[in-house]
Every structure is written in C-alpha cells, then in structure tokens.
Amino acid sequence: MADDQLQDSAPEDGDYEIDREILRPVRAAVEAQDAPALVALLEPLHAADIADLLEQVDDETRVELVQLYGREFDGEILSELDESIREEVIGALHPEVLTEAVRELETDDVVDLIEDLEAPQQAAILDALEAPDRVAVEQSLTYPEFSAGRLMQREMVVAPEHWTVGEAIDFMRSSDDMPEQFYHVILIDPRLRPTGYVTLGRIMSSSRTARLADLAEPSFRTIPVLQDEGEVAYAFNQYHLISAPVVDADDRLIGVITIDDAMAILDEEHEEDILRLAGVGDESAISDGVFETTRQRVPWLGVNLVTAILASLVIAQFEAVIAGMVALAVLMPIVASMGGNAGTQTLTVAVRALATKDLTEANVWRVIRREILVGLVNGVVFALVMGVVGWAWFAAPMLGVVIALAMVVNLVVAGLAGVGVPVLLERIGVDPALASGAFVTTVTDVVGFFAFLGLAGAMLL
Numbered sequence: 001m002a003d004d005q006l007q008d009s010a011p012e013d014g015d016y017e018i019d020r021e022i023l024r025p026v027r028a029a030v031e032a033q034d035a036p037a038l039v040a041l042l043e044p045l046h047a048a049d050i051a052d053l054l055e056q057v058d059d060e061t062r063v064e065l066v067q068l069y070g071r072e073f074d075g076e077i078l079s080e081l082d083e084s085i086r087e088e089v090i091g092a093l094h095p096e097v098l099t100e101a102v103r104e105l106e107t108d109d110v111v112d113l114i115e116d117l118e119a120p121q122q123a124a125i126l127d128a129l130e131a132p133d134r135v136a137v138e139q140s141l142t143y144p145e146f147s148a149g150r151l152m153q154r155e156m157v158v159a160p161e162h163w164t165v166g167e168a169i170d171f172m173r174s175s176d177d178m179p180e181q182f183y184h185v186i187l188i189d190p191r192l193r194p195t196g197y198v199t200l201g202r203i204m205s206s207s208r209t210a211r212l213a214d215l216a217e218p219s220f221r222t223i224p225v226l227q228d229e230g231e232v233a234y235a236f237n238q239y240h241l242i243s244a245p246v247v248d249a250d251d252r253l254i255g256v257i258t259i260d261d262a263m264a265i266l267d268e269e270h271e272e273d274i275l276r277l278a279g280v281g282d283e284s285a286i287s288d289g290v291f292e293t294t295r296q297r298v299p300w301l302g303v304n305l306v307t308a309i310l311a312s313l314v315i316a317q318f319e320a321v322i323a324g325m326v327a328l329a330v331l332m333p334i335v336a337s338m339g340g341n342a343g344t345q346t347l348t349v350a351v352r353a354l355a356t357k358d359l360t361e362a363n364v365w366r367v368i369r370r371e372i373l374v375g376l377v378n379g380v381v382f383a384l385v386m387g388v389v390g391w392a393w394f395a396a397p398m399l400g401v402v403i404a405l406a407m408v409v410n411l412v413v414a415g416l417a418g419v420g421v422p423v424l425l426e427r428i429g430v431d432p433a434l435a436s437g438a439f440v441t442t443v444t445d446v447v448g449f450f451a452f453l454g455l456a457g458a459m460l461l
Contacts, residue, residue, distance in 0.1 A: 026053065030064050038065070039072050047076035054089060055082055066092040073097050075104035078113055084292075087117055090125075099128035106179070107133055108153035108261055111140045115150065140255075148227040151265065152246040152255030155179035159212060161187040161195050166208030168198075183242045183258065187212055192252045194245040196220045222247045223257060229265045234357065236262035269355065272433065303438045311336070311445035318453035321460075327394045328456050331386075331403055335452045338382060339410035339444030346371050346418025347440050351432050354422060368419045375415030379408035402459055406452035410444060417443040 143149025196216030391400035422432030
C-alpha cells in the first residue's frame with residue numbers, strides 16, 4: 001500500500017513545467033487589461049515560472065503583461081529571465097517598479113542583471129540601489145567578466161575565529177543586516193583572512209561554549225577573486241561545496257559564492273558546449289528572432305560549406321574511377337556518413353570529459369587507444385555487413401571488399417580524430433566545443449572518400 005502511494009505521489013515528466021493551460025487566461029487578462037485577474041493568475045507561481053511564461057509569449061504580449069503586472073513584479077523574476085529578453089522586460093518596467101524590484105535582489109544577482117545592459121539602463125538600476133549596495137555592485141563590475149569577482153555576493157556572515165557558538169548566535173540575533181539566506185558563518189583572523197567556516201547546523205546543535213574554530217568544516221577552501229567562473233563551478237561540483245569565501249590578492253575576504261550561482265554557471269557551461277557542438281552559437285535562445293537566429297547560424301553553415309567543398313575536391317580527383325563504376329557513387333555517402341557519426345559520438349564524449357577534467361594528460365593516450373580499438377571493432381562489424389550488401393546489391397565481390405576496407409579505415413580514423421582533435425585544440429588554447437565538430441567532420445569525409453575511391457581505383461579498375 002505504501003509503495004502504491006509513493007508511486008502515485010512521484011512526480012511525472014512535466015510536473016515542474018509551467019501549466020500550458022494558464023497561458024490562455026493570462027493572454028485573455030492582458031488583452032482585457034484586467035490587472036486583478038492577471039495578479040490572481042500569477043500570484044501562485046514561482047518567479048522562475050513567471051519568467052518561463054514571459055519567455056513563451058510573443059513580444060507584444062510580454063510588454064503589455066509586464067506593464068499590467070505593475071508593482072507586483074518581483075525582482076527575482078528578472079534574475080530568472082533569459083538574457084535574450086531581460087533588457088526588453090527592464091525597458092517595459094515603470095522606473096518606480098524597477099527600483100523596488102532591484103532593491104529586493106542580492107548584489108550578485110544585480111551584477112548578473114546589469115553587466116550586459118546598455119549604459120543608460122545600468123545607470124538607472126544603480127541609481128535605484130542603496131549606497132552600500134551600489135558601491136558593492138560597482139566594485140564587482142570592475143572585475144573581469146566570467147570571473148569569481150562577478151559571481152560573488154557581498155552579503156555574508158563573518159565572525160572572529162576565537163568566538164564561541166554563543167557569541168555567534170547573539171551576534172546574528174542582534175544584527176539588523178543579515179542575508180536572507182546563508183549556509184556558513186565564515187571565520188576570519190585579525191587581518192580579515194578567512195580561516196574556516198561553520199555550518200548553521202553545527203552551530204545550532206552545539207553548546208554555547210563551543211569554539212567555532214573547533215566546529216569548522218573540513219571542506220573549507222577559498223576562491224581567488226580572478227578565478228574563472230567555470231573553474232569555480234567545477235570546484236563546487238568536485239568538492240561538494242555549499243558556499244565558498246572569495247579572497248583578493250592578499251587573501252583577504254571580500255565576498256562569498258553560493259551553490260545556486262555555481263550550479264547556474266555549470267548549467268550555462270553545459271548549454272554552451274551543446275550549442276557550440278551543434279554549430280548554432282553559444283548564446284542561442286528559443287525566444288530569439290529570425291534575424292538573430294540567422295546571424296548566429298550563418299558562420300557555422302559557412303564553415304560547413306567550406307568543409308563540404310574540400311570533400312568534393314577529393315571526390316573530383318577520382319572522376320574517372322566513379323565514371324568507370326557508377327555503383328561507387330551510390331555507396332560513397334554510406335562510408336562518409338558512418339565515419340561522421342562515429343566521429344561525433346567520440347567527439348561528444350571527449351569534449352564532455354575535457355570540460356569535467358576527466359580527460360587529462362595522464363589518461364589521454366589510454367583513451368585514444370580505446371577509441372581506436374572501438375573504431376576498429378565497429379569497423380570490422382559494419383565492414384562485414386556492407387561487404388555482403390555490396391556484393392549482393394551489385395553482384396561484385398571485390399566491390400564488397402573495397403567498401404568493407406574503407407569502412408574499417410574510416411571508423412578507426414573517426415575514433416582517433418574524435419579524441420585527438422579536441423585534445424589538440426585545447427592544448428593550443430581553442431575551445432574544443434567551438435571548433436572540433438567542423439574538423440572531425442572534414443577528416444572523416446576526406447578520409448572516407450579518399451579510402452573508398454582510392455581502394456576502388458586500385459582494386460577494381
């Protein structure tokens with residue numbers, strides 16, 4: 001019975017998606033300019049769900065919705081919005097509403113909000129902040145983009161390393177300026193250098209006389225302010241961090257990064273890799289217009305055109321061979337397609353392994369050998385299949401042998417290129433996800449055509 005109840009209550013696919021049925025009454029409320037009805041519809045929704053709703057409606061409805069929602073607009077919605085429409089939504093907000101919304105956000109969310117905006121909108125948001133928050137945001141903006149300095153927040157709880165649990169609790173209860181959410185009390189020495197941190201759970205479960213230093217977590221580590229945000233996200237994922245203090249060049253505490261921000265960066269890194277591997281740019285969004293989407297994809301289609309021309313030049317060198325046996329033209333795409341798919345499989349695994357630091361100098365040759373052997377085994381399997389197909393289809397036993405040998409060669413090369421190309425690109429400082437696909441496809445096409453037509457010329461004509 002308990003198992004049945006657990007199964008019934010388990011979330012199903014789509015349980016955490018915004019209810020599509022709400023879109024119709026929301027549009028109706030916007031068209032009727034019925035603000036109370038709109039507020040009633042949106043009130044139960046989380047800020048992330050409202051952001052999703054704004055991303056799904058058309059531009060005109062989005063602007064009207066934001067203006068009609070008015071003072072109910074929550075600052076958290078802005079931080080949840082996709083960057084592609086964030087500027088448009090900010091422009092639609094009344095200045096007073098924007099001021100109130102921004103003041104609700106923590107400094108790291110404000111930095112993320114305004115760093116990509118135009119100067120006038122940046123100034124409007126900065127003017128809406130209280131003086132201490134404005135100074136903190138402006139200081140964060142002086143750090144390089146994609147650095148820990150841009151990711152950190154200034155709201156944190158700090159205590160001298162010699163304090164007891166009782167002193168820490170009394171301080172937190174009496175303070176009027178505590179963060180809304182925090183996970184650790186950071187311990188510092190007299191030079192403001194962090195020496196450890198203590199979880200709130202340990203503080204609440206310990207006696208008032210216990211020293212905070214004795215309760216410090218073994219996972220403690222600091223993040224340099226100029227550390228790349230991708231490395232920060234990796235550290236959080238690798239060491240299971242909840243929060244980590246950020247230090248300047250003198251190891252003094254200047255901020256803290258929390259797990260929600262680190263995981264957001266990790267998600268962005270994964271999304272960028274997928275988009276780059278697909279050749280659609282690293283900032284594509286479902287809400288982008290026709291022009292923006294075209295602009296992002298044209299360069300990669302141009303690269304693909306160049307690589308296709310290169311493969312065609314290889315084919316052109318064997319015009320006489322193809323003219324002598326038309327069956328070769330029928331079978332050529334099979335060899336190239338199998339090599340391209342095998343190369344993409346290996347490439348995807350390799351790029352992901354590089355991003356997670358699982359593929360390193362210590363194991364790269366072992367991985368390359370493995371992929372070559374996998375390519376060899378797959379090549380032999382599909383060589384036998386295509387050898388029989390070529391023989392039966394065209395009643396030419398040697399044609400079956402040729403396509404079988406070409407299949408083995410191309411799948412082996414695909415395995416080698418799938419690992420070797422991204423590793424080589426990373427060594428020379430080029431993002432493997434950005435350029436590997438074009439190179440691997442070119443290699444498999446050129447090698448596939450050259451092997452198949454070259455063997456055909458040598459063995460059949």
